[in-house]
Amino acid sequence: GQNIDQPTEMTATEGAIVQINCTYQTSGFNGLFWYQQHAGEAPTFLSYNVLDGLEEKGRFSSFLSRSKGYSYLLLKELQMKDSASYLCAAIDSNYQLIWGAGTKLIIKP
């Protein structure tokens, strides 16, 4: 079956760095998205990876290893506003999105 695994909850300190991991098992693979979602709001796009390697975008970076079925989202210089849920979603061979349950990130001062 198809499956996405990511931690349920993580806690980090303001100003620090945190890495949120995501492993996936899909029928075929056409890329992986990371989305940020604040409580009561719709998700917002963070990144899309389809090739192996690291994509950096400001304080956020996303890494993909297709051979390992693994991705991570790296958040640097954490700010209180980064407290949110982070959703990992992989695209399978039918171009359908397979969603993870999301990782709730709690930032402490």
Next chain:
Amino acid sequence: GAVVSQHPSWVICKSGTSVKIECRSLDFQATTMFWYRQFPKQSLMLMATSNEGSKATYEQGVEKDKFLINHASLTLSTLTVTSAHPEDSSFYICSARGGQETGELFFGEGSRLTVL
């Protein structure tokens, strides 16, 4: 970036009534739109996928007669919750994808439905 507009943002209705939620792509043509449901502290649950001009594909366990989806144009999809009941109270979110198969999904702002 592309914008998807969802309306209404909040709706409160009486049990037994029907509610329509609109999802519009404002600056691109959305060949495919997705409707999600999200309960508090839970992840997105895909309800159905709609392609312009054809019938929606519903996920297992989603009642197609209760959640009517129409995608009559490349910029508009609607979700109608028929004969709503309190258990239908949820956060409904639409997303749209353009012509590229692996293109980014653009999300609407979501609609909070409360059924009394």
